[in-house]
Amino acid sequence: MLANHDIFSAIEQTAPRYLAEDWDNTGLQIGSYSNTVNRVLLTLDVTEAVVDEAIDKKADLIVSHHPFLFKGLKSINIDSGKGKVIQKLIDHRISVYSAHTNLDAAGGGLNHYIADLLEIKSIKPLVPSDADRLYKLVIYSPVDATDAILKVLGENRAGSLGNYSHCTFRVTGKGTFKPLTGSAPYIGTQDQIQTVSEDRIEAIIGIRSADDLITKIKAVHPYEQMAYDLFPMDQSVSRRQNGLGIIGELEEAMMPDAFITHIKNKLELAAVRTTGNPPKQIKRVALCTGSGSDFITTAKVQKADCFITGDLKYHEAQTAEESHIWVIDAGHYGTEKKAVFLLKAIIDNAFDDVETMISTKMRSFIETH
Ligand SMILES: [Zn+2]
Structure with missing residues (x-):
């Protein structure tokens, strides 16, 4: 019989907790280290719909990328919002565990996983982790x-x-x-x-x-x-490939239009946003999943032909244009939704006797029309 902590340890083999940012809240969010686990539901975010799904599917554990508890709770009002979700989780003995910035920064983590999907090779961290210095x-x-x-x-x-x-x-x-x-x-x-x-x-x-x-x-x-x-x-x-974002190269240079189509196909996106002038060809690519606009100039300094990230704000787009780097905003959800497949693979590779399920209720909080 597996316990929750077995699953946590397997995830932390890939994404050690020391890689998490100081402001982050990774690890057990609610529940127990020792409860038995037979079924795990994987999601990007923990919402009431996802928790209802976990109850329906008799999951013992929800593993999310985004922390369920992030800002401090001053009260737990069980009539609505987070309090209601917490009550449901406790009533059904469902634990929640999150691997967030530690999964982002890990050598075998989310940025490397997305880079592999996008067929970016010779990957190095864009900003190597201080933790590994x-x-x-x-x-x-x-x-x-x-x-x-x-x-x-x-x-x-x-x-x-x-x-x-x-x-x-x-x-x-x-x-x-x-x-x-x-x-x-x-x-x-x-x-x-x-x-x-x-x-x-x-x-x-x-x-x-x-x-x-x-x-x-x-x-x-x-x-x-x-x-x-x-x-x-x-x-x-540095001993490992840990760090914020990645930079690498495509095997064959691609035309900007073809590269956009490539991203949309591989990440299953209806649309992406771009800013700045596209270069003639794309060969050297930087990527930071989620909100990575802090690294626009880092990507430029490291001679990336383009930088893929999410959550680009208007004036950050201006910075990008002024820095003469082509930035592709594939969305926060768009660049991170595949985290569930990485987490599933980590658990499936470690254990035969636990069932892992990808949430069908997870969705972006932003919709494009
Ligand atoms: Zn995120």
Whole structure:
């Protein structure tokens, strides 16, 4: 029997929670980690119609891309709106889980999925994720404490490079210090300059793990004041393909009209909006699903022939025109509705004994006539 947390873990293998933006609210929205799950309903948004569908289809869990709870709730009025939906969910023991900006930013996430659909190759993140930025941690330790520190580094996956783990470098040298009044030195005596044999230990770490790792090393480091440095590394050595948006290339350049038809076919859209002058041909394409207009100039700087996104506002279109980049607004819903297929594939690949269903009630809140 599977529990909800099994499904959450499978999704987070692809879309780790640390990739979510600080303002976001990903993960369990309502319900339970431990409830048994047999049927999962996948949707872009959690609406009352989708919850009614989940009840009809006897789903135990709804997995959505957009968080069900986003802004803080000050009251839960069960007569209407969100409160009514919350009551229905609790009455029917249906949990809701959302994978939002972590799914957007993940290497195997939504932007990569849409890029694959659009047959964009050689994909790189448009803005590589800070969360993956690598740092070099350098620790100075008395020689007899080195083994304990190496053990902590290894156990916490510091020094992971490609198919290698426990990658460290060390060199032994001489450290000096003078314990002042009020100190309790591990070696030496107060007011006398000490020279000790110390190891300089180096390992590459991800910035998200830095605080936790340094706390653990301090616990085994004998000095009252542990000396260490943390140096940022060139982001080109980032371990993963995580980041905001993607940029890549079409195998064969396409004419602008043909490219629009291609997008409409692949994303199943009736129409798209464009802004700026189309280039002669489209080869290099940037994409940011959802509301990506913040990255218009980033796409231009990275020499994209066009930028595909959603939710373009009028004055952002002006910026695009002034930046001389052709922007295709395929809509927020249009660029994200396929997220349900990605989430379905993640769950189906991980488990045989859970039924996944795509909502037939999900729809765009904006209609085109
Ligand atoms: Zn969105």
